[in-house]
Amino acid sequence: MSRSYPNTRLRRSRASAWSRAMVRENVLTPADLIWPLFVTDGKGVEDPVASLPGVSRWSVDNIAARAKEAVQLGIPCIALFPQTQLNLRSEDGAEALNPDNLICRAVRAVKDACGDDIGVLTDVALDPYTSHGQDGLVNAAGYVVNDDTVAVLVDQAINQAEAGADIIAPSDMMDGRVHAIRMAMEMNGHPNMQIMAYAAKYASAFYGPFRDAVGSGGRLVGDKKTYQMDPANGDEALAEVALDIAEGADSVMVKPGLAYLDIIWRVRQRFEVPVYAYQVSGEYALLEAGATAGAGDRDALLMEKLIAFKRAGCSGILTYHAPVAARLLNG
Numbered sequence: 001m002s003r004s005y006p007n008t009r010l011r012r013s014r015a016s017a018w019s020r021a022m023v024r025e026n027v028l029t030p031a032d033l034i035w036p037l038f039v040t041d042g043k044g045v046e047d048p049v050a051s052l053p054g055v056s057r058w059s060v061d062n063i064a065a066r067a068k069e070a071v072q073l074g075i076p077c078i079a080l081f082p083q084t085q086l087n088l089r090s091e092d093g094a095e096a097l098n099p100d101n102l103i104c105r106a107v108r109a110v111k112d113a114c115g116d117d118i119g120v121l122t123d124v125a126l127d128p129y130t131s132h133g134q135d136g137l138v139n140a141a142g143y144v145v146n147d148d149t150v151a152v153l154v155d156q157a158i159n160q161a162e163a164g165a166d167i168i169a170p171s172d173m174m175d176g177r178v179h180a181i182r183m184a185m186e187m188n189g190h191p192n193m194q195i196m197a198y199a200a201k202y203a204s205a206f207y208g209p210f211r212d213a214v215g216s217g218g219r220l221v222g223d224k225k226t227y228q229m230d231p232a233n234g235d236e237a238l239a240e241v242a243l244d245i246a247e248g249a250d251s252v253m254v255k256p257g258l259a260y261l262d263i264i265w266r267v268r269q270r271f272e273v274p275v276y277a278y279q280v281s282g283e284y285a286l287l288e289a290g291a292t293a294g295a296g297d298r299d300a301l302l303m304e305k306l307i308a309f310k311r312a313g314c315s316g317i318l319t320y321h322a323p324v325a326a327r328l329l330n331g
């Protein structure tokens with residue numbers, strides 16, 4: 001049977017709001033959002049991130065308030081990132097293993113304040129802790145070594161698990177780290193620990209403001225192209241995702257977001273695990289700058305971008321706009 005004019009007028013279902021609501025294929029709710037938050041030292045601190053207008057670093061005491069805000073808004077999960085003090089950064093990123101580091105203190109504060117009302121995702125990678133800003137251990141030739149780094153990442157993940165993290169999210173892109181972390185969780189009393197693998201993380205120019213926010217940008221020596229993916233590659237992302245699932249990931253992430261919707265779609269078609277997008281700092285900054293420059297209405301641009309992730313097949317989106325979007329959605 002052919003669907004042809006005038007038997008078929010696709011505009012019929014678009015003619016009124018109630019009808020558009022009936023045929024809407026995708027919806028965004030606050031439960032689709034994960035809110036990344038920056039933690040810094042001190043007490044009562046709110047320290048605005050210059051390159052991310054509207055985003056701040058919060059001291060541990062203020063982080064619990066942000067977590068309560070998330071609960072109130074219906075956001076089910078927050079992701080924590082530390083701005084580690086300069087004097088605590090080192091070649092080997094040892095501060096990542098300190099049970100009283102910023103992240104562990106922040107996780108405990110959130111869990112004390114909110115319990116199981118919210119999930120806490122922690123990032124596994126050494127870049128917030130190293131003096132050179134790389135995600136792993138660097139050898140004499142300046143190469144980020146894989147297996148020795150994985151051994152440290154396992155200890156970092158255990159440290160976060162002991163502090164009460166709910167989801168471990170390795171963002172380092174070392175080979176084999178999901179397997180190593182999964183085994184360590186099984187053997188150390190954390191069989192229900194979720195692992196959300198940054199499976200397809202690209203060597204992207206969109207991460208600049210994040211590196212400012214955690215204080216690793218200025219000190220990054222070289223680039224991350226020997227471990228993060230080449231933006232020219234798509235098939236390779238499927239290989240990365242397949243490995244991380246086989247190694248024990250519960251969900252996978254594609255990062256950055258909007259420029260990689262094709263990857264999200266392909267992962268969704270091929271695999272059965274939840275897939276998340278990270279709408280990264282540069283995407284946030286571009287949207288804010290564009291709206292300020294008159295490129296469009298900020299809220300409308302934001303909602304259109306976020307629904308695109310749902311249409312592409314995402315189970316959720318990590319976005320610095322999470323509280324803004326949740327407020328809009330909650331009316």
Ligand SMILES: NCC(=O)CCC(=O)O
Pocket residue numbers: 123125171206207208209210211279280281282
């Ligand atoms: N591991 C977390 C990130 O690298 C975030 C990057 C960004 O938001 O630009």
Ligand SMILES: [Mg+2]
Pocket residue numbers: 173174175176199240243244
């Ligand atoms: Mg991998």
